Amino acid sequence: MLVTALSTNAELFAPEARLFPDLGQLGVFGTALADGKALGWLVNSFTIATGTMVLSIGLGIPLGYALSRFSFRGKVVVALVMLFTQMLPEALMVVPLFALFRRFDLLDSLGGLVLANSAFVLPIVGLILKGAIDGVPRELEEAARIDGARPLAVLLRINLPLIVPSIAATAVIAFFHAWNEYVFAVTFIFDPQIQPASVGIANFIGELGTPLQTVMAVALMFTLPAVVFYLFAQKYVVAGMTAGAVKG
Template sequence: MRADRTSLRPWQVATLVALLGFALFPAYWMVSTALDPRASTRGGSLLPSGLTPRHFSFVLGDGGFGAFLLNSALVAVVTVLISSAVALLAAVAVARFRFPLRRQILVMILVAQMVPLEALVIPLFLQARTLHMLNSLLGLAVVYLAFSLPFAVWQLRGFVAAVPVEVEEAAYVDGCGWGQMFLRVLLPLVAPGLVATSVFSFITAWNEFIFALTFLQDDDKYTVAVGLQKFFGEHTADWGPIMAASTLITVPVVVFFLLVQRNLVSGLAAGAVKG
């Protein structure tokens, strides 16, 4: 009886286990250190000296990290919702309509995605100061929108272009207006691409540090990336609270990814081959 060709050989299993352990070890170290009551003196020990939620209580209580989580969640949600809506409408425009400089606009969108973020700190800071948007979560969300939109428009354009025009024309024949066709026909078909771009927008808004540090001044408006530095001293670092705060930063990203993972994989794959 022939062996199943899909079964893995022992060396393949060992390789997968080694790679999985290598990938998950930083997460294990972060969580175990956050729960270790002697995190600052742990050294290179693989096992924590014990388990305690004391560091999480300190971070969320005296450390004020709950407010930072709320600020980041607000900025991320605003960024995801607005960037998804604007990018989808822009993608429909460049994929379905013919207008002057259409190709040049697409090239400019791609070029904007290639500009290093660090090169934009000073220009955006001066512009935000002129518009009185410094030290504002709304101003920070607008900046993140500018970062997210080029990738989102370019990605969604492929999904919109892949939908046959005949499908839209059939909806018109059945009596749908443009708005009904958009909501009932086009939107469900490009939903996987919308999920893929929303993940990128969420991670950008949640993890970004340089612009949040530059734009925000009041402690009560800090996002999680900026608030994390409060647990670093001038000469020492309190590793227990640092790892507890890092765990709290990681959990929402993981949860968001798990919620959209089905559509994310299909969206990235489809966006890579359609256009």
């Protein structure tokens, strides 16, 4: 992407491919950001991804705790239904969700996209955190209850510190899901000012021509925040995804 963004049209279609970027073409990034649209798209994407991450984890923690620690009728069925939701493609839900969003005035709203993305990512977040909480010894919770701790305090003070790696792993999953999401964004958002970058980049594709350098410059800026976020959290991801695989 960097090499393409910093190449001229003649160089892009030359018989020999360029292997290294031409730093003299850095002005393409300034051109891409000149009108402020690209920066606005990135801010919108960050808002949606962060909101989805916070909401899905905030709901996924008590969901995972309930599935792990409480016994109720239909518990296995609930877990299976949550797992089966991951088989549904987003395109299948666009029409009913569009009708629902129009009824509750959630169209053209970043909050609406946060809700839609959270609904799709919450089941997998809850199941991962359930597996992590399954690996926390019950004796620790029993000792806390003997000391007078209430269920919420047990969850916040005993379980949460021990499942931080799993929380980090689910945070990466939720963030990337919302950051890359396109179907809901292009369907539920009409105002160009609040479009995320996934939709904004697609708008560069024209009938008569596509500015490849500009597309790649914006795409690179769209990719870097997600890569940086993953590099920051990667040390927790493997531990978090394997937590709960072995009990005891």
